[in-house]
Amino acid sequence: MAIMVTGGAGYIGSHAVAELLAKGEEVVIVDNLQQGHRNAVLGGSLYVGDLRDADFMDTVFRENEIDAVIHFAANSLVGESMTDPAKYYHNNVYGTLCLLDKMKEYGVQRIVFSSTAATYGEPENTPILETDRTQPTNAYGETKLSMEKMIKWFDHAHGIKSISLRYFNAAGAHESGQIGEDHQPETHLVPLILQVALGQRQHISVFGEDYATPDGTCIRDYIHVSDLADAHVLAVEKLRQGGDSGVFNLGSGNGFSVKEVIDIAREVTGHPIPAVAEARRAGDPAVLIASSDRAREQLGWKPKRDNLQAIIASAWAWHQAHPQGYKDRK
Secondary structure (H helix, E strand, O other): EEEEEEEOOOHHHHHHHHHHHHOOOOOEEEOOOOOHHHHHHHOOEEOOOOOHHHHHHHHHHHHOOOOEEEEOOOOOOOOHHHHHHHHHHHHHHHHHHHHHHHHHHHOOOOEEEEEHHHHOOOOOOOOOOOOOOOEEEEEEHHHHHHHHHHHHHHHHHHHHHEEEEEEOOOOOOOOOOOOOOOOOOOHHHHHHHHHOOOOOOOOOOEEEEOOOOOOOOOEEEEEEEHHHHHHHHHHHHHHHHOOOOOEEOOOOOEEEEEEHHHHHHHHHHHHOOOEEEEOOOOOOOOEEEOOOOHHHHHHOOOOOOOHHHHHHHHHHHHHHHHHOOOOOOO
């Protein structure tokens, strides 16, 4: 029996594939390589195609005995989602509908869904609880929430059990140094900071220094990408053991400001990393920190790499070895 990983050639997806392979699982990766990288896939069977292509998906399901699906495939740029919401609804929401229809057709009854903290919007609590209001402030978060709800109703109607994992700021790279973070364009803070240290940018922009936080910059919860991968494996196991559907936050429970992250990166890299203050970006909450108590209690999940200096050091090792990302891998 195989586990299908959609978007398994992407940043978090490829780390989940690596974790599954390390556990001895048979893995089938489905990715259109729009954002993913063939060289990020360390094993398993890679099928290159789109979830919305029914004939392609029939081939994948017919050629493999699928036991469960881990669903990462989605567009995920917040800014782009606000200027081109149709793209996000078509790829994210309609793509998920196509996947669920095929799961129903082929009798696959388990799905672990890669959701996001963006489903919450402006937080009403710190730390954020799974029971808090979900009111996204951007189209990306809205599509992810729509995907969660769609999956829930497929459970209600067809018994497809699901676990949705809402995670916060993924960072770091695999301990082997073989895979890491490579987005085009890059929008995540840690790799952008490290691009300055590599001489690929002149400075890092700090968007807003007047938030109601100790140093005036936004505070975020950073989680190592391999810890996220661990959670997906545990979620599959919970469903295999007959566990019920649910929603879980994934985060460290610790918050670091933008300035603190830059300072830690300066220590790790030994580079001054110039920073330039710029105006706030619309829709950036001041503080986003997760309560992961439910995941710890019900999934048995515990972050093993919760030291931000170590997380950034693992990312730095990857970026030093692969300054052009996966273009450096043959």
